[in-house]
Amino acid sequence: MAMAAVCGSSGIASLFSQAAFAAESDIADGKIVRFDFAGLQSMAQALAKKPWGGAPGPLPDTLANLTPQAYNSIQYDAAHSLWNGVANRQLDIQFFHVGMGFRRRVRMFSVDTTTHLAREIHFRPELFKYNDAGVDTTQLEGQSDLGFAGFRVFKAPAPELARRDVPQRRNWRGAMSSPSWAPVISGR
Numbered sequence: 001m002a003m004a005a006v007c008g009s010s011g012i013a014s015l016f017s018q019a020a021f022a023a024e025s026d027i028a029d030g031k032i033v034r035f036d037f038a039g040l041q042s043m044a045q046a047l048a049k050k051p052w053g054g055a056p057g058p059l060p061d062t063l064a065n066l067t068p069q070a071y072n073s074i075q076y077d078a079a080h081s082l083w084n085g086v087a088n089r090q091l092d093i094q095f096f097h098v099g100m101g102f103r104r105r106v107r108m109f110s111v112d113t114t115t116h117l118a119r120e121i122h123f124r125p126e127l128f129k130y131n132d133a134g135v136d137t138t139q140l141e142g143q144s145d146l147g148f149a150g151f152r153v154f155k156a157p158a159p160e161l162a163r164r165d166v167p168q169r170r171n172w173r174g175a176m177s178s179p180s181w182a183p184v185i186s187g188r
Helices: 037-049 068-073 159-163
Strands: 002-007 011-017 032-034 091-096 106-112 117-121 150-155 171-176
Touching: 106 150
Parallel strands: none
Antiparallel strands: 002 011, 002 106, 032 117, 091 150, 106 117, 150 171
16 A cells, blocks of 8 residues: 655655555545556656646635634544554554645545555545634535645554554654745644
8 A cells, every 4th residue: 555645737746655545544535546656657757857837726715815823723633544444554644734825736645556556535624623723614615626735644543652652643754735934844
């Protein structure tokens, strides 16, 4: 199993491995397509020959006008983490919401490395907790093409990690499509 992130049409962002499949996840909801490393290499070579895709498209007003405090109050709902329903998983993957200065769409895919099948993970408001962000979620309904601003990878909560004194909710790695002034992603 792998998780791939593709930044709009401008390039390949990242690739991670895990032994599970998107069919076991309730968040990978896209059409099933063939995927293999040779195809990924071909896509990367083709994209490298194209000029940069330009500025990202506009966001709905409710996201474009967020303050930093409002943006930071949006949290990913851990109940919808990628592979959340997979027993004995080692990783927990959550996605960052687009908004404020994070306008570039990042498309996410869950890939089964055994069958070479991939499914896109579409943006849906129910994947997030908006808390007191003041986001008008009615502006987001049906906006599955918003994508995500990025993702972060955690060690999944597990008793064996507690025995080894490994922080369970600490970021392993985070990646966001971000403006040059954006802060570095850090663990919580």
